[in-house]
Structure formats: C-alpha cells, structure tokens
Amino acid sequence: MSTLVYGFAVLGSLVAAAVGIHGLAGGTWTLVAPGLLPLGGFAIAMDRLGGFFLTLVAAAAAPVSLYAIDYDRGARRGLLAYLAFLGAMALVPLAANAMTFLVAWELMSLASWLLVGREPGTSRPAWAYAVMTHAGFACVLAGMLLLGARAGSLAFADWRAVAPALDGTTRSVVFVLLALGFASKAGAIPLHVWLPLAHPAAPSHVSALMSGVMVKLGVYGLLRAGLEWLVPGPVWWAAAVLLAGVASALVGVLYTLVERDLKRLLAFSTIENVGIVLIGVGAGMVFRAEGLGALAALALVAALYHAANHAAFKALLFLGAGSVLHATGTRSLDACGGLVKRMPWTAAAFLLGSVAIAGLPPLNGFVSEWLTFQALLQNLRLPRPELNLLFAVALAGLALTVGLAAAAFVRAFGITFLALPRSEAAAGAHEAPPLMRAGMVATALGCVALALGVTWIVSGLAAVVEPLAGAAPPLAVQAWGTVDVGQGFAALSMPVVGVALALALAAPLVALRLAGARRDRRTYETWGCGRMLQTARMEYTAASFASPFKRVFDFFYRPDRRVDVRAHAESRFFVEATTYASPTRSIFDDWLYGPVGRAIGQATTVARTIQSGHPNLYLAYILAALVAMLVLG
Amino acid sequence: MLRQLRAALGAGIVTEAPPAPEVEALGVRLAEEIRRRFGRSLAIRQVDAGSCNGCELEIGGLTGPHYDLERFGLHIVASPRHADCLLVTGPVTRNMVEPLRRTWQATPDPKIVIAVGDCGRDGGIFAGSYAVVGGVADVIPVDAVIPGCPPSPRALLAGLLDALGRRR
Numbered sequence: 013m014s015t016l017v018y019g020f021a022v023l024g025s026l027v028a029a030a031v032g033i034h035g036l037a038g039g040t041w042t043l044v045a046p047g048l049l050p051l052g053g054f055a056i057a058m059d060r061l062g063g064f065f066l067t068l069v070a071a072a073a074a075p076v077s078l079y080a081i082d083y084d085r086g087a088r089r090g091l092l093a094y095l096a097f098l099g100a101m102a103l104v105p106l107a108a109n110a111m112t113f114l115v116a117w118e119l120m121s122l123a124s125w126l127l128v129g130r131e132p133g134t135s136r137p138a139w140a141y142a143v144m145t146h147a148g149f150a151c152v153l154a155g156m157l158l159l160g161a162r163a164g165s166l167a168f169a170d171w172r173a174v175a176p177a178l179d180g181t182t183r184s185v186v187f188v189l190l191a192l193g194f195a196s197k198a199g200a201i202p203l204h205v206w207l208p209l210a211h212p213a214a215p216s217h218v219s220a221l222m223s224g225v226m227v228k229l230g231v232y233g234l235l236r237a238g239l240e241w242l243v244p245g246p247v248w249w250a251a252a253v254l255l256a257g258v259a260s261a262l263v264g265v266l267y268t269l270v271e272r273d274l275k276r277l278l279a280f281s282t283i284e285n286v287g288i289v290l291i292g293v294g295a296g297m298v299f300r301a302e303g304l305g306a307l308a309a310l311a312l313v314a315a316l317y318h319a320a321n322h323a324a325f326k327a328l329l330f331l332g333a334g335s336v337l338h339a340t341g342t343r344s345l346d347a348c349g350g351l352v353k354r355m356p357w358t359a360a361a362f363l364l365g366s367v368a369i370a371g372l373p374p375l376n377g378f379v380s381e382w383l384t385f386q387a388l389l390q391n392l393r394l395p396r397p398e399l400n401l402l403f404a405v406a407l408a409g410l411a412l413t414v415g416l417a418a419a420a421f422v423r424a425f426g427i428t429f430l431a432l433p434r435s436e437a438a439a440g441a442h443e444a445p446p447l448m449r450a451g452m453v454a455t456a457l458g459c460v461a462l463a464l465g466v467t468w469i470v471s472g473l474a475a476v477v478e479p480l481a482g483a484a485p486p487l488a489v490q491a492w493g494t495v496d497v498g499q500g501f502a503a504l505s506m507p508v509v510g511v512a513l514a515l516a517l518a519a520p521l522v523a524l525r526l527a528g529a530r531r532d533r534r535t536y537e538t539w540g541c542g543r544m545l546q547t548a549r550m551e552y553t554a555a556s557f558a559s560p561f562k563r564v565f566d567f568f569y570r571p572d573r574r575v576d577v578r579a580h581a582e583s584r585f586f587v588e589a590t591t592y593a594s595p596t597r598s599i600f601d602d603w604l605y606g607p608v609g610r611a612i613g614q615a616t617t618v619a620r621t622i623q624s625g626h627p628n629l630y631l632a633y634i635l636a637a638l639v640a641m642l643v644l645g
Numbered sequence: 646m647l648r649q650l651r652a653a654l655g656a657g658i659v660t661e662a663p664p665a666p667e668v669e670a671l672g673v674r675l676a677e678e679i680r681r682r683f684g685r686s687l688a689i690r691q692v693d694a695g696s697c698n699g700c701e702l703e704i705g706g707l708t709g710p711h712y713d714l715e716r717f718g719l720h721i722v723a724s725p726r727h728a729d730c731l732l733v734t735g736p737v738t739r740n741m742v743e744p745l746r747r748t749w750q751a752t753p754d755p756k757i758v759i760a761v762g763d764c765g766r767d768g769g770i771f772a773g774s775y776a777v778v779g780g781v782a783d784v785i786p787v788d789a790v791i792p793g794c795p796p797s798p799r800a801l802l803a804g805l806l807d808a809l810g811r812r813r
Binding site for chain 1: 726743744745754
C-alpha cells in the first residue's frame with residue numbers, strides 16, 4: 013500500500029514539476045470553480061513566481077517520495093496525510109484568491125501536523141507545532157480578511173490595484189499581520205521554536221519536505237504580500253524583514269553549532285538558511301522602496317536562488333539523516349561515528365550536502381550566497397547613510413553566518429561519519445536500501461546541477477522577479493558560463509571554478525605519480541601518538557567540538573556547566589564516576605515563550621473562576637446578559 | 646633614576662660568551678652535510694623511551710638561543726610523520742617498547758635513528774633492571790650512538806654529523 017502511494021506521489025510530482033516549469037517559462041492559465049468553495053470560489057492561476065515555487069515543491073517531492081518507498085515501507089498511517097500535504101503545498105503558490113489560499117494553507121498545516129505526530133511519543137512536538145502554525149494562520153487570516161474587506165474583493169488580482177489607495181496605517185497593520193503569519197511558517201526568529209521540535213519528530217522524508225519546501229512557502233507569502241499586494245510599502249517594512257533575516261541566520265547557525273541531535277541540528281540550520289533567504293528578500297524590498305528596481309531584482313534573484321538551493325541540499329541532508337536513523341536507530345551525533353566505512357553512499361551524499369550548505373565552491377550554496385553578498389554590496393548606490401549602516405550589519409552578519417555554518421557542518425559530518433563507531437548500533441550499521449540511495453543520489457545531482465547551470469538559472473529567475481521588482485536585474489551571461497553582476501562589478505563562472513578546483517586537487521596526485529612516489533610506498537596504521545589502546549571514548553565528541561564556540565558566545569548560549577564527581581565511600585581520592593553536562597539555555601524560552609506561557613496560564617486560572625460548571629450559574633449569566641441587552645437596547 | 650642608569654651601565658654584558666669556535670665549525674659542517682644529503686633541513690623527532698630527562702635538557706639546550714641549532718637547518722618537529730631522524734633517549738622501558746616501535750614505523754623512509762646517552766646505548770645504569778628491556782638497539786635498528794651521561798650539546802652536534810656522514 014505504502015509503495016503504491018509513494019509511487020503515485022513520485023509520478024504526481026513529476027507531472028507537477030512539468031506544469032511548474034511551464035509556468036516558470038512564462039505559461040499562464042487560470043482555473044476557476046466558483047461552486048467548490050464559498051466566498052469567491054476555488055480559483056488558481058499560474059504566473060512565473062507561482063511556477064517557480066510549484067517547481068520547487070514538485071522537484072523536491074519527487075526524489076523524497078522515491079526515497080520514502082524504501083524508508084517508509086509497510087507504513088499504514090499517514091499515507092493519505094502525505095498525499096494531502098503534497099497536494100496542498102502544490103496548491104498554495106497557485107491560489108488566486110484568499111479563500112483558496114487559506115484552505116490550501118490550512119490543509120498543508122493540518123496534514124503536516126498529522127505527519128509530525130505520526131510516531132508514538134511525538135504528541136508534545138506535534139502540539140507545539142499545531143499552536144505555532146495556528147497562531148500564524150490566525151495572523152494570515154486576519155490580515156487577508158482586513159485587506160479583503162478594505163479592497164472589497166478576495167481576489168489577489170484586485171488587491172494590487174486597490175492597495176495604493178488605502179491609508180498607511182491599514183496597510184502597515186495588514187503587512188505586519190501577514191508578515192508575522194508567513195514568518196512563523198518560514199521559521200524566522202523569534203517564531204522559529206516549532207522547527208527544532210517538529211523536524212526531529214516527523215519521519216525523515218517528511219522533515220525533508222517540511223524543511224526544504226514548506227518553510228519556503230512562508231517566504232513565498234512574504235514576497236506576495238510585500239512586493240505585490242501591498243506595493244509600494246515604506247522602507248521600514250523592508251528593514252524589518254532584513255533584520256529578521258540577519259537575526260535568523262545568526263541565531264540559527266549558533267544553535268546549529270552546538271546541537272547534538274542530527275535532525276534538530278538540520279532544523280536549526282534551516283532557520284539559518286531561511287535567514288539568508290530573508291536577507292535577500294529584505295534587501296530587495298529596501299531597494300524597491302528606494303526606487304532601485306534593478307538592484308531589487310538582483311537581491312530577489314539571490315533570495316530565490318538560495319531558496320531553491322536550500323530545498324536541494326536540505327532535502328539531501330535530511331534524507332541522509334534518515335538513512336543514519338534507519339541504519340542505527342539513533343539521531344544522536346555522539347552515538348554515531350565510523351559510518352563512512354559502513355554506509356559509503358550515505359556518507360558521500362551527506363558530505364556533498366554539507367559542502368553545499370557550508371557555501372563552499374564548487375557547489376550550489378556558494379553560488380547563491382555569493383549572489384546575496386553581491387546584492388548587499390550594491391547598497392553603496394543608496395544615498396542614505398542609515399540604510400547603508402543596515403546593509404553593513406547585514407553583510408557582517410551574513411559573513412559570520414557563512415563561516416560558522418562551515419564549522420557546524422564539519423562537525424556534523426565529522427562526528428557522525430568519521431573515526432571509530434561510538435556505539436553498538438553504529439558499529440552494526442548497514443547501507444541504505446537501493447531506493448533510499450536513489451533518492452539521495454537524485455537530490456545530490458540536483459545540487460550539482462544548480463551549481464553548474466548557474467547561467468540558465470539566473471536568466472530564468474530574472475524573468476520571475478521582474479514583475480516583483482519592476483525592472484530587470486543587472487546580470488549578464490558571458491562566455492565560459494560567466495555571470496556578470498552590475499556591469500563588471502563582479503563576475504563568477506562556476507564551470508571554470510569547478511575545473512580549477514578539480515585540477516588543483518588532481519595536480520599533487522599526478523605530480524607524485526610522475527615523481528615515482530608509488531615505488532617506495534609503505535602502508536602503516538594512522539599515527540596515534542604511539543598509543544597502545546585506541547578506543548572510541550578517546551575521540552573528539554560533538555560536545556568537545558562545540559566547546560570553544562560555547563565559550564566564545566557564552567552570552568548567547570548561557571551554558572550551565574555541571575561537573576559531578578562521585579567518590580568512593582572510603583576515600584574521596586578514589587573517584588568512582590564523573591559526569592559532566594553543559595546544557596545551553598535558550599534565551600527565547602526564558603525571556604519570551606516562558607513569560608507568555610505563564611501569563612496565559614494565569615489568565616486562564618482567573619477566567620476559570622466564572623466557569624463553575626453549575627447549570628444554575630449559567631442560567632443566571634443568560635439572565636444577566638438578557639437584562640443588560642434590554643437595558644442597553 | 647640615575648642610580649638605575651648607573652646600575653644598568655655598571656652591570657656590563659651578562660649574557661654568556663658565544664659557544665666555542667669549534668662548535669660553530671661543527672655546525673657549519675653539519676649544515677653543509679645536511680644540504681648535501683637532504684636539500685635544506687633535517688627534521689628531528691625526539692623520543693623519550695624512559696630517560697631521566699638529563700639528555701632532554703641538553704637537547705633542549707641545543708634549541709635555545711645560545712646554540713640555536715635551527716640556524717644550521719635542524720628542526721625538532723612534533724610528529725614522526727614529519728621527521729627524517731629519530732633521536733631516542735633513555736633505556737627502553739617495558740611500557741615504551743611498543744610506542745617506540747610504532748614511532749619508528751610511522752617515520753617515513755629513509756630515516757636515521759640515533760640513540761642518545763649511555764642509557765640509550767645499552768641501558769646504562771638501568772641495564773638489567775626488570776623494568777627495562779635494554780638499549781634502543783634492542784628494539785629498533787640504530788644507525789648511530791651518541792654516548793655521554795648526558796652528552797653535551799657539542800657532543801650531540803658531533804654525533805649528528807657523524808651519523809649523517811656514516812649513512813650512505
């Protein structure tokens with residue numbers, strides 16, 4: 013049964029990808045079924061932006077569903093929810109009126125909630141996810157209804173025409189509501205708390221889609237709201253988005269660095285990458301608000317490019333984490349180790365994903381992060397010092413983020429796959445079954461294609477963002493696959509970079525071969541300082557790798573250092589056991605969600621005093637209400 | 646202030662006299678030999694196989710500013726993987742037999758092994774103890790021996806020169 017469902021999902025995704033690419037290439041169509049839904053009916057329309065996000069959804073869903081055939085073999089629960097989840101995600105970017113959008117959005121949330129809570133013991137993360145996603149939905153609903161009421165229509169096409177006529181306060185209230193709702197789906201700081209709870213709880217193929225694709229639909233909503241429905245907006249909206257992006261990127265990467273659960277680590281890294289996308293979106297909105305359409309287009313190209321890249325490598329990494337979980341039954345970095353020998357395919361795929369997400373050439377993460385940097389550097393064409401300062405902050409934050417991300421993924425890959433196995437489970441790990449490998453290979457090829465096809469992708473995205481930015485980006489394609497930014501400001505050719513790196517790696521090997529190094533080769537064990545006994549307990553652990561970062565950023569992590577030494581009863585000099593723990597404390601839990609949760613708890617306690625449960629009392633309430641209405645009426 | 650100045654001027658030069666001219670000559674010849682055999686420099690890994698650290702003090706003296714062996718192209722390195730030469734001190738204690746073998750294995754060929762000190766030569770005053778297996782040559786092949794308890798820096802330089810010259 014599960015094979016049939018996931019096989020159908022693969023085929024459906026391929027069809028949807030074809031439709032999406034058609035839309036991306038400029039095909040437009042609309043489909044209206046007034047009787048299907050109240051308040052405006054069911055209406056979907058295809059444009060380039062919708063086509064881009066549909067392609068993103070479908071292109072990620074196809075390999076992930078292929079992977080799920082083997083990963084989720086024999087599953088009985090959650091199959092329908094999976095199909096509904098895919099369908100809703102495909103529908104969201106096509107929705108042409110508020111009703112269709114909200115129904116698809118809610119269906120997406122409900123289906124993913126069912127999937128998060130599928131496994132036993134996941135009710136707490138599932139409820140946390142439900143609360144956060146519905147708080148976000150409430151914001152989107154309020155914003156859309158407010159805008160719809162003022163505009164007198166629920167069709168998106170009408171909003172754009174009406175928006176400039178609305179007064180500034182209404183527009184700002186609508187934007188803030190929509191932005192909060194979409195940002196909570198995208199996982200921006202401080203609305204990110206559901207990601208590290210929901211992603212580890214969901215089955216890995218669902219995490220791949222939630223993290224790779226679903227959060228991007230939050231970005232999609234923000235693009236529509238900020239650059240289409242409510243355009244032109246004041247510059248402070250844009251600045252807020254840019255700062256939220258910087259904060260998300262930094263906070264996300266800092267948590268990624270110290271996390272010891274592989275899937276939670278990837279969830280925090282999603283927050284970081286959404287932050288990078290939001291930096292691009294925010295920069296685009298700033299340029300747009302300041303009337304620099306071409307630069308806005310450049311920043312949006314960078315943002316969409318990074319969104320696509322993140323979908324590819326994050327799906328790949330979650331599939332890799334799923335294979336590790338499948339093989340060892342653990343998500344803990346400290347229980348893994350030595351998997352590179354036991355799971356070479358998974359290790360190679362995870363390594364490729366790590367290189368890509370760390371923004372190292374010659375893979376796709378490097379291209380989009382480079383483009384984001386170029387877009388931010390263009391701020392010197394803005395004649396406003398306060399905005400230039402903002403961009404300087406964004407540049408510094410992005411640079412720090414990219415550097416720390418590299419360290420975080422050296423740690424994630426190294427501790428999980430290298431050295432000796434740290435547990436029985438890791439020692440007995442086995443390679444993933446063939447379809448899981450196929451899913452990982454397909455996403456890995458996607459990462460490579462997104463890097464090498466930079467010239468085509470950039471021209472495609474330029475057409476997508478043109479209606480949003482109002483101008484074409486200053487990007488030119490030149491010989492040797494070179495992309496030129498800002499008429500000679502900067503240029504990059506991924507094919508040349510790739511060939512140069514391959515040559516640089518191959519040159520020493522060839523030189524050694526020519527010098528006859530093979531003749532006197534002698535193989536001996538790795539140098540371990542002459543140690544006689546080398547066990548996994550002597551290895552670098554996830555905690556020890558993160559320790560220097562914890563110390564440097566201790567104002568952020570606020571680690572609790574607990575050392576507990578248990579001595580022998582006879583003498584305190586004979587130590588029986590030493591336990592060490594250094595948990596970090598979340599500033600968001602302590603300073604934001606904790607107080608809010610406590611306040612809600614107190615308010616409900618107060619409200620309970622009038623809810624005694626006696627029928628007589630409720631009759632008295634009715635009487636009092638009646639009297640009050642009669643008197644006031 | 647004036648008193649301080651007078652004291653400083655009155656103290657004269659308190660640093661030791663430079664090493665004797667024959668040490669200098671030895672170093673120059675060593676540098677020539679290294680250049681001839683190894684191109685530029687000789688990387689030395691020092692292994693303490695159970696020494697009393699007397700030999701280590703003298704080897705440490707070689708790297709100090711007085712003798713400054715780096716100017717002759719000699720370097721003490723941190724891993725046998727980087728080394729051309731092993732400088733092994735002390736009688737080989739039972740616990741150090743296997744690590745010493747592994748160190749020797751981990752050093753790339755071609756390599757020079759020099760046993761330093763009387764203990765390294767044959768176990769010295771510790772020979773016959775239940776805790777030691779004997780000199781360095783009882784565990785790994787040795788190319789040259791620098792005797793002394795401990796050998797002076799000058800003797801170390803002479804021994805290195807001798808070891809380089811002996812090896813064909």
